[in-house]
Amino acid sequence: MLKDNVVLIGNKPVMNYVLAVVTQFSNGSEEVIVKARGKAISRAVDTTEIALSRFLQNISKKSIVTGTDKIETEDGFTNVSSIEITLKRDT
Amino acid sequence: MLKDNVVLIGNKPVMNYVLAVVTQFSNGSEEVIVKARGKAISRAVDTTEIALSRFLQNISKKSIVTGTDKIETEDGFTNVSSIEITLKRDT
Numbered sequence: 619m620l621k622d623n624v625v626l627i628g629n630k631p632v633m634n635y636v637l638a639v640v641t642q643f644s645n646g647s648e649e650v651i652v653k654a655r656g657k658a659i660s661r662a663v664d665t666t667e668i669a670l671s672r673f674l675q676n677i678s679k680k681s682i683v684t685g686t687d688k689i690e691t692e693d694g695f696t697n698v699s700s701i702e703i704t705l706k707r708d709t
Numbered sequence: 710m711l712k713d714n715v716v717l718i719g720n721k722p723v724m725n726y727v728l729a730v731v732t733q734f735s736n737g738s739e740e741v742i743v744k745a746r747g748k749a750i751s752r753a754v755d756t757t758e759i760a761l762s763r764f765l766q767n768i769s770k771k772s773i774v775t776g777t778d779k780i781e782t783e784d785g786f787t788n789v790s791s792i793e794i795t796l797k798r799d800t
Contacts, residue, residue: 659754686758
């Protein structure tokens with residue numbers, strides 16, 4: 619199960635995920651991790667850019683990590699790129 | 710004009726860009742910057758992941774920076790997310 623402060627980016631409109639990130643910080647989270655795989659990676663970047671520029675104050679990007687995940691599909695295992703963007707409240 | 714060691718990701722198949730990155734390092738570059746905007750961001754991550762895992766030795770990700778670019782379209786200015794992934798030869 620995902621931890622509370624993880625926002626997993628899927629195929630919904632980007633503002634859904636922006637709202638999820640903003641809500642986490644409003645609820646007092648010190649850190650929110652935005653995760654995505656494959657084509658959703660662009661939407662993860664959009665999510666953090668929009669959240670930071672339009673909605674959040676005193677929150678910064680702490681780290682951006684990309685990687686490769688092995689996932690199982692109907693046709694066997696395949697590699698998919700992933701991204702984890704960590705946002706953190708400024709201290 | 711783009712500097713020699715910048716690979717700008719567009720809509721071509723990902724292996725075209727992987728080849729461009731690998732070629733840069735084969736030609737002696739110490740550092741290659743992979744840049745993309747909008748939906749091509751996912752392909753930029755794919756490019757670096759494939760280049761690093763399958764083709765390049767002793768090269769690492771030095772930095773990953775995301776941002777927002779203002780671009781002019783037919784309908785006026787709009788914001789688009791961007792990414793810059795810097796790959797560097799290990800010393």
